[in-house]
Amino acid sequence: MLGILLWNVFVFAAGAVSVIVSAWWWITTQKLPEPETEKPTITDTSLPEELVDKLRQGDRFHRRETCLALNLILQFFFQEKRYEAGIMRWLTNILTLEFNDLLKHKALSKFIHNMQIRDLNLGANFPVIRAVTAKHVNLNPDTSTLEEIDIMVEVEYNGGIQLAVDASSRFSKAAMVKIKVVHLSGNGRLQFSRHPFTHWNFSFYEEPQVEFEVYSSLGLHIPRFNSIIISQLRGILKRKHTLPYFKLRGPPLIKRIIHPINEEGCSVPSGRLTGSIVKCTRLQAVLVGEVMYCTVILSEVPIVCAIEKPSGLWVIQDIILKRPQGSSAGILLRNADEGTQMVESVQQNSPAHAAGLRKNDILLAVNGTYLNSGQQAAKLFSTNNINGDSNSITLRVKRLVQPEPRKVTLVEVADQHQTQATTVVQN
Template sequence: MSGEDNYTHIQCSDEDGLVLQAQCYLHGFPPTHYVLLLGAAYLEFLMDRAVLVLLSFLAGALSLLGLQAALLYKLYSRAAPQPPPQFTPADVRLPDVLKSRLGDDLRSKKEDGTWFNFFLQFMFSELQDSLQLRRFLTKKIQTEFEEILRSRSGILVDELYLRDFNLGDNFPVFMGISVDKSDVVSGVIQTLDIRARIMYDGGFQIAVDAALPFGRVAFVSVRVLKVRGLLRFRFSRHPFSHWSISFYEECKTEFGHHVSLKKLLLLQIRRLIRKKHTLPMYKMRFKPFFLPHVDTERSSGQSIRVDGVEVGHGVFEVTIKGASRLRFITKGAYFYCTASV
């Protein structure tokens, strides 16, 4: 250091022999010289190899993490919700191959329907013992019983109780199937009548307990031995979608019976078929092809709302899993559980 010039010489060196020199005033140093001095010392520190390796590692790790975060954000970020696709409903029309046959005499073109009868026999063998089918038939039989009790025949019987039924060993056979009538408007079938001859000898059996006046009870067991007749299946859209089945003329039936009322009940069965299931009388049906008709005008004022949202029409099914703390009953008795809403 030379005193006359008031300068201070500073010299630093690292392991590689790199020399860093700095010169500054002893008195009245300008601030710029202090900054330069500190910057020179900082650069010397950065030039150390270990520090460079550490900084390179940290920079690479941060870059890799940033790249992965960007990719994950792009993959899992939720896109803006898109509006659902809008499809224009297509108008129903009759295929050209069938439209060309509308002017033909379809009654003369009868089909034996072999494939259809084989299909029905197969489905019958699979479903005849199913719980769903037996429940469905039980409900239909009970409905018929209620209608019998409301008719003139109900004067002789106070109540009918279904004891058991057996579907027999085969399903009815339909022969000579043909189109009897078809009304087509604007390419859409409005009414379709199908004619078929039924042949049945499957042996359907039903056992009923009939409660008679004055506290008497009669056991009735009827077996259908033979049914022959000409049927009309109608599918129509008026006044609303429904189907029906009825005989063109009184059918031929043969019964085997074990009944204390003897011929009285059999006459009532034949009378019921003639009065309710022979043209021009028929009964509108919905299931299994259509849903029951709902009167929108009547139900419009009975809408149900939950939390401000209107609840539409549907089916409510309740399954009873079990019951406990029931009274002990004798062998052969049954418990019945009912649920109501």
């Protein structure tokens, strides 16, 4: 009786174990279907149909509109953002370039050879926009996306922006110039475009009405100095900021994409770029032959412009030199043409070597100020950058990237053969 009971218990336990083992084996060997991963969908941008219909109605959208709500928004942002470092850096950079342009004119260069912004006050308020008018809108016919927008802006400014400038005069060691914009009004064109790259620009249709106040310590010694400054400022507005002249701008409205930096200090964007040269224009007809060549340049440093000269292909680049506090840059300069400085040598493992400076580079400007002498270059190397960073210096450099191949004449070839023959005899 006991034996039969034990046998039944054994059979029951064996059956239970076999069921558990079978279930475990089935679960571990069965491949469950993987959950479907939804790929992120990319939606192309396009204008709402309501706006597209209005733009296609002809000239109906070219109507003058008042901007009370827009003015209130702009005044609020001016109130909250005017002391931000990025805004001040951008404005200081632009104004520094404009003052460097002033020094290129003979009327002012007779008295001053260097100007540097010391203080900038954005005034009490933002310019008031009296009205805006959509002058031109260019739509992509395939995607209905905006390619270019031209808006006429009626602007008036009485905020009193003012700046103080330290000037090095030819009569004394230092001079101070204060400039204040009392009034400015006119009709300007605000343009947003995707060609040749995404940018914005602003320029006046006609020369604006503007009133300046200028005070300088040189005005006591040179009575006409203040009037010269005012006339030059008016000239800059007319020559560079009145249509058909304008400047392509990015920040602060459109930010440039900053790519990560690798160990060698080079910018490495992700992806691959394939380019094809489709068309070349503005070629002299007499120089066009059966075979034409062109050069495409890729550089780790942004290229300001490229110039082709008889000596070869030159590029102008802006280089940021990061220098620890109290250390030297690690370059030796010598005088070049027109007051510029040429890099004689670059010390290995120095800040200049890390920034990518090379021997025979021509140094055009330091921190936005163009060079006139070696003494000025040495002084500018000790100043802060445009953005106020004391550990970095912005250098504008002209570099020969493709020298012109040297043409060997028959006389030179004969001289080379003669030299080789003489060497053999001596040995």
